[in-house]
Amino acid sequence: MSQPALLRLAGVSKRYGTVQANHEIDLEVHSGSIHAVLGENGAGKSTLMKLIYGVEQPDSGHIRWNGQEVHFARPSDAQALGIGMVFQHFSLFETLSVVQNVSLMIPGKPADLAQKITDLGDQFGLSVDPHAMVHRLSVGERQRVEIIRCLLLNPKLLILDEPTSVLPPQNVRRLFETLRKLQADGMAILFISHKLDEIRELCDTASVLRGGEVTGRVDPREHDARSLAQLMIGREMPNVAHAAPQPPGAERLRLNALGHPRASRFGTTLDGIDLKLRSGEIVGIAGISGNGQQELAALISGESRAQEPGMIEIMGKKVGHLGPMARRKLGFAFVPEERLGRGAVPEMSLADNSLLTAHSRSMLSRGFIRRSVERAFTRECIEAFDVRTPGPDAEAGAMSGGNLQKFILGREIMLNPDVMLVSQPTWGVDIGAATAIRKRLLDMRDQGCAILVISEEMDELFELCSKLHVLHNGRLSPALEAAETTPQEIGRYMIGAET
Amino acid sequence: MLTAPVLALVLTCLASLVLFAALGKPAGAALHALLLKPFLSWYSFSEVLLKMAPLLLIAQGLAIGFRANVFNIGAEGQFIVGALCASALPVYFPDGDFPLMLPAMIAFGALGGTVYALIAAALRTRFGASEILVTLMLALIAVQILNYLLLGPWKDPRGFNFPQTVMFPDNAMLPILFDGTRTNISLIFALLASVFAYLMMQHHFRGYQLRTAGLAPRAALYAGFSAPRMVWLGLGLGGLAAGIAGASEVAGPLGQLQRSVTSGYGYAAIIVAYVGGLNPLGIIGSSFLISVIYIGGDSATVSAGLPVAAVEVFQGLLLFFYLMTFTLIRFRIEIDRKVPA
Structure with missing residues (x-):
């Protein structure tokens, strides 16, 4: 490549107390390139992005922008030069409309902004109604709003932090099309992820981070997922092969037409949920958080009570009216998705x-x-x-x-426990711990425990479960045999294309 | 653990010196009277112990609720109702011809304080009414009930129209602990309550549940600890302690029911509970400290000419500095330059 790199990091280090979060990082990002930053949780990806976006300042090393050395004291410095970032957790006000949210960051009259939002949407496949209220939007649409908000600042480099972790497969396709259009338009994109297949499909360069250092700089299209994983975790992928499940035994948990009105405007009403869980099997509930996952988990655990005792049966007993302690006495255990403050x-x-x-x-x-x-x-x-x-x-x-x-x-x-509910077992957990946790769940299954897993991670569900349901908009799909279904079919249920 | 209260006391003294000097009073003498005089004679020290009994008792009860995020701000009201209920017996049996007069008075006081606090628990668990507001308003109502009784049905017919009841008979009075002083066995009640609070909060599952409810309400819900039960327990124990303290006040230093029973112990105990770090052992120390300030304040108003309000300001400063030092020891201040959005 003849032209100088758009962004160039040389020997950038950052230390927090005793933790060396980034050590002597070298990185080059060129215009018109989609560059993957790949690494486990805790490998230093987030720190690196914070340094590039000006949230934090490096202890040593240089950052050059178009060949000029720059110092970002705050994110607005980075924005002024043309760096935009879409965070993993959206920062939108649910009670405001799209254009109102955008106008909080971008100067201009609302009518002009609405027009710009529509134009950008047409140009890059980011269609969203500028006057829609954010709390009515799907996750995919909210992400589009975040991206549009960045694009309105005319960035030359767009940083996306784990953008696909919250999307159903169909929306991932669409996001990729958008990113390719931006790339063709000459934009540089930093794509942070730990999903190897996506990186191989989308990115032309990958920098692999491990323990705060760059351990590899590869063209991901020329590597298979296994060798990328090895670069990422520094050893052979742990083998997760496990004995096939025994035929399931007695029924341990049963939901009978479970319905529950939502507790607040932003909650989800559950409607007519039927589910059976038997000893020695793992059943998964797929779907994007916010479709009733929290409400359902709280009803099964007893943290909120069902309207009828018979709507929930544990070990053959009607328990809808019982609290968590009484349900535990029957042999129920629960791992909630929030660890601090709840678990x-x-x-x-x-x-x-x-x-x-x-x-x-x-x-x-x-x-x-x-x-x-x-x-x-x-x-x-x-x-x-x-x-x-x-x-x-x-x-x-x-x-x-x-x-x-x-x-x-x-x-x-x-x-x-005889029956266990595990909600988002590996959220924010690094790949080593996640593998250990999944193995434990399979061991429990083999010992005859009945396990219900609620997860956003489709790979995890296919690895663990023999049957899958999809929770969308407070309704549960019929049971699908994991061996006979595909991620695409699950994805159609996730966006409500099939019920 | 002791850093915050000690630092708070030092800062309070410094701030008071400035304040007293600004008032044109002899600041050094005032502080001397406030903090040292109570130790200079056995009698004034015994008065410290007398003050300490209700403060310690009420603060131990309140702290249990505070640990569970149940904020009983109206212990003053429960204290008054306890005093009222206990006084009913000697008022209607002024000759003392009631069997077990004293134990019955304590029991009446305990019951009255508890029931009065549980009104707030009922309103909170049934309607979600804030116990902070309810207990505070109930305290104002209790003062009016006291006024009504003292100006009407319970007024001593031979009391020259003063708003007070008859003097209590001897068998309605708490035994004195040390001869020649006014310190009575309510100090023992308070110390027993401290032992009870320590065992419950540090070593019993019930206390663990209360602490969990206060630190992480959602974890308490997840574990299945009943939230309404925590509210009933937190308010009930606070009211119980305040009620016994109220009964001990009329059966102790006052010897009758009079308006001065509303001396602010219920409010001061909130300061005691927090300066003691809501810890049963810490509260023993803080109740002693606040009692010293009470007694020292009395002598400072005489010897250094401090206004009575200055003593209350001193207490307020102590709480303020305690909360400040406590927060600054736990957290670090970081000044964030304004980032334009």
């Missing part, structure tokens, strides 16, 4: 967090806490589930997401 109390030690749900394991004597039993249980959980922590006295809030998830999952598994 664990951040300010308390791990030992005290064992007490949260495992108090029935002889941890109480006439209501008084038996510290030795509590600590022994916690220590066993830490060892058996490879929780990296100084010990039972460590505060839960000080642990990484993956370690805390291993602890919570371990605590629930140690209750020997």
Whole structure:
């Protein structure tokens, strides 16, 4: 390439306390290129993007823009030069319309902005109604609004942080078409992801990050997913092959026409949900969060009560009116999607967090806490589930997401449940921990536990489950045999094209 | 753990020095009277212990609720109702011909305070009414009930029309702990309550549930700890302690029901609870400190000519500085340059 790189990083390092988040990073991004930044959670991708976008400043090293050295003290400096970023978690006000959201960042009269939004939408396949209220938009449409908002600043470099993690497969196609059009228009795109197939399909260059350093610079089209993964995690992909499931046994959980009105304007009304879960099987619920996942999990766990006792049956008993403790006594266990503040109390030690749900394991004597039993249980959980922590006295809030998830999952598994609900088991968990967690779930299944998994990760569901449902807009699809369905079919249910 | 309260006390003293000097009072003498005089004679020290009993008792009860995010701000009202209920017996049996007069008074006071606090629990659990507002308003109502009784049906017929009841008979009075002082066995009640609070909050599952409800309400819901039960328990125990304290006040230093029973112990106990870090052991220390300031304040108004309000300002400063130091020890201030959107 003859022209100088649009963006060039040389020897950029950033340290937080004792953690070297980025070490001597070199990176070149050219106009008209889609450049992947690939790495596990904690590899330093987010830090690197924060440095490029001016959220943080590097400790050492140089950033050059069109050959000129630049220092970004704040994101507006980066924006002024033409760097735009779309974050993984959207920053839109739900109660405002699209054009109102845009006008908070972009100067101009609303009527002009609406016209520009429509024009950009036509040009790049980002169609969205400028006057629609954001809370009515689908996830894909919200992402389009975020991208349009960036494009209105005329960026030369667009950074996308895990843009496909929230999209159903059909919308991913459409996003890719948009990105290719932007690329043809001469824009440089930094595409952050850990999904190898997508990177191979879309990107022309990939920088692989591991432990804060660039470990590879490759053309992803010339590598298969397995060798990219090896670059990313630095060893052979863990083998996840597992014995085929035994034929399922007795029924453990049953939902009978479960319906529930939404609690707030932004909640989801559940309607007519039927589901059967039997011993020795894992059933998955796919779908994008916000389609009733939280409401359904809370109803099954007992955190909210069903309207009729018979709408939910655990171990053959009607439990819709019972609270979480009564349901646990029947052999139910639950791993919620939020770890801090729900699955664990951040300010308390791990030992005290064992007490949260495992108090029935002889941890109480006439209501008084038996510290030795509590600590022994916690220590066993830490060892058996490879929780990296100084010990039972460590505060839960000080642990990484993956370690805390291993602890919570371990605590629930140690209750020997007959039926278990696991919500988003590997959200924000690195690939090593995620593999360990999935293996544990399969082991539980083989021991006869009935497991219901709610997840946004389609690969995970296909790896774990024998049957899949899709939750869309508060309604559950019929059960699909995992062996007979495809991601495309699941995707059609996810966007409501099939019911 | 002691950094925040000690730092707060030092800052309070410094701020008070400036304040007292600005008032044109001898600042050093005022501070001397406020903090040291209470230790200079056995009698004034015994008065500190007398003040400490209701503060400690009420603060232990309130702290249990505060740990569970149940904010009973109206302990003053429960204290008054406890005093009223306890006074009913000696008012109707002024000759003391009621069996077990004193235990019955304490029981009446405890019951009255508890029931009065549970009104707020009922309104919170049934209608979602904020217990902060309800308990505060109930405290104002309690003052009016007190006024009505003292100006009407319970007024001492031979009391020269003063708004007060008859003097209580001997068997309606709490035994004195140390001869020659006014310190009575309510101090023992308060210390027992401290032991109870310590065991419950630090070592019992019920206390664990309360703490969980306060730290992470959604984790409490996830574990299945009943949220309404936490509200009933938090308010009930606060009211119980305040009610006993109210009964002890009329059966102790006052010896009758009079308007001065509304001395602000219920509000001061909130400061005591927080300066003690809501910790049962810390509250023993903070109740002693606040009592010293009460007694020292009395002598400072005399010897250094401080206005009575200055003592309340001193207490307020103490809470303010405590919350400030506590926050600054836990968190770091970072000044964010304004980023244009």
